[in-house]
Amino acid sequence: MPNTAAGEPAIHVEGLRKAYSGRTVVDGVDLRVDAGQVVGLVGANGAGKTTTVECLQGLRRPDAGRLRVLGEDPVRHPERVRALVGSQLQDSGLPDRLRVEEAVRLFAGPQAGDPGPLLETFGLGHRRRLAFGTLSGGERQRLFLVLALLNRPRLVVLDELTQGLDPAARRDVWRSVARLRDGGTTVLLVTHELEDAQALCDRVVVMRDGRVVDSGTPADLVARHGGEVTVRFSLPPGRPAADVDDLGRLPGVTRVERRGDAVALHGRRPAIAHAGAWLVARGGEAGVPFDLAVDQPDLEAALIALLDAPAPPSAHDRQEVA
Numbered sequence: 338m339p340n341t342a343a344g345e346p347a348i349h350v351e352g353l354r355k356a357y358s359g360r361t362v363v364d365g366v367d368l369r370v371d372a373g374q375v376v377g378l379v380g381a382n383g384a385g386k387t388t389t390v391e392c393l394q395g396l397r398r399p400d401a402g403r404l405r406v407l408g409e410d411p412v413r414h415p416e417r418v419r420a421l422v423g424s425q426l427q428d429s430g431l432p433d434r435l436r437v438e439e440a441v442r443l444f445a446g447p448q449a450g451d452p453g454p455l456l457e458t459f460g461l462g463h464r465r466r467l468a469f470g471t472l473s474g475g476e477r478q479r480l481f482l483v484l485a486l487l488n489r490p491r492l493v494v495l496d497e498l499t500q501g502l503d504p505a506a507r508r509d510v511w512r513s514v515a516r517l518r519d520g521g522t523t524v525l526l527v528t529h530e531l532e533d534a535q536a537l538c539d540r541v542v543v544m545r546d547g548r549v550v551d552s553g554t555p556a557d558l559v560a561r562h563g564g565e566v567t568v569r570f571s572l573p574p575g576r577p578a579a580d581v582d583d584l585g586r587l588p589g590v591t592r593v594e595r596r597g598d599a600v601a602l603h604g605r606r607p608a609i610a611h612a613g614a615w616l617v618a619r620g621g622e623a624g625v626p627f628d629l630a631v632d633q634p635d636l637e638a639a640l641i642a643l644l645d646a647p648a649p650p651s652a653h654d655r656q657e658v659a
């Protein structure tokens with residue numbers, strides 16, 4: 338059993354580089370995932386996310402970099418890492434006729450516990466005898482989670498966790514991942530579903546063209562890249578223009594738009610609180626407009642801004658310039 342020293346991250350990658358046929362697709366990635374965290378890896382198509390997690394799981398050999406996964410080196414001991422990490426299968430991963438209980442037997446290693454409680458936890462206890470091909474999309478995803486967790490891994494890699502699920506099934510799977518985190522399992526989530534990332538992740542790492550362009554909590558990323566908030570409301574008819582000038586001077590407000598009685602304040606997050614305080618101070622509780630609303634940027638807005646920004650030069654370009 339490998340020992341991760343106390344405080345040692347579950348995943349620690351420095352300078353990971355990988356090329357296919359001379360084309361660099363992972364270009365000096367650093368990544369740290371602390372034990373017990375849920376970390377999302379997001380980015381455009383072809384950014385190098387899957388290649389990165391395949392290198393981490395000992396499924397691909399990197400060209401350069403220092404990698405430690407649960408205290409093991411996936412380059413020197415890929416088989417040890419594969420035995421420690423739970424991975425989620427893709428949808429085509431099981432034959433249609435295989436029953437749930439047969440799949441569980443097939444995937445159980447020496448470390449596996451009794452699968453019964455796991456199947457119950459993921460709502461599949463009463464589905465054991467059903468063939469994989471007859472399960473709904475949500476049940477399939479939950480079965481993949483059961484199989485990823487069967488051998489009691491301390492780290493699970495989940496790729497496109499909720500792809501194709503309806504909103505109820507997606508929330509079901511979210512609850513399952515939250516339970517995993519509560520139980521101390523470390524989760525690396527590769528996803529294009531930013532709602533998943535926002536709901537589940539302690540930290541999100543954004544990749545573009547083979548490199549990490551930023552990382553942080555979803556809230557940090559939104560604050561850094563999401564752009565302005567907008568506070569909208571209607572003033573009571575006949576409110577003097579001077580009032581609106583006042584609004585423009587509130588801390589955090591950068592711009593005021595007024596069309597008739599409809600007002601939109603744009604600015605940084607503190608503008609929300611100051612606009613609320615201003616409204617209460619002017620009219621008391623009764624003066625708070627019935628249509629008061631706040632538009633806040635989300636992780637999607639932050640990601641679009643990050644991925645649209647001009648690309649910094651790659652390591653390759655930098656070498657050519659030097």
Ligand SMILES: Nc1ncnc2c1ncn2[C@@H]1O[C@H](COP(=O)(O)OP(=O)(O)OP(=O)(O)O)[C@@H](O)[C@H]1O
Pocket residue numbers: 357358362380381382383384385386387388389
């Ligand atoms: N086995 C391979 N041989 C050659 N090129 C590959 C191979 N696997 C991936 N690539 C290329 O490497 C680049 C990075 O692919 P990768 O799958 O790691 O990106 P990704 O961020 O996971 O993309 P997506 O979000 O589309 O799944 C892509 O341009 C892809 O076409």
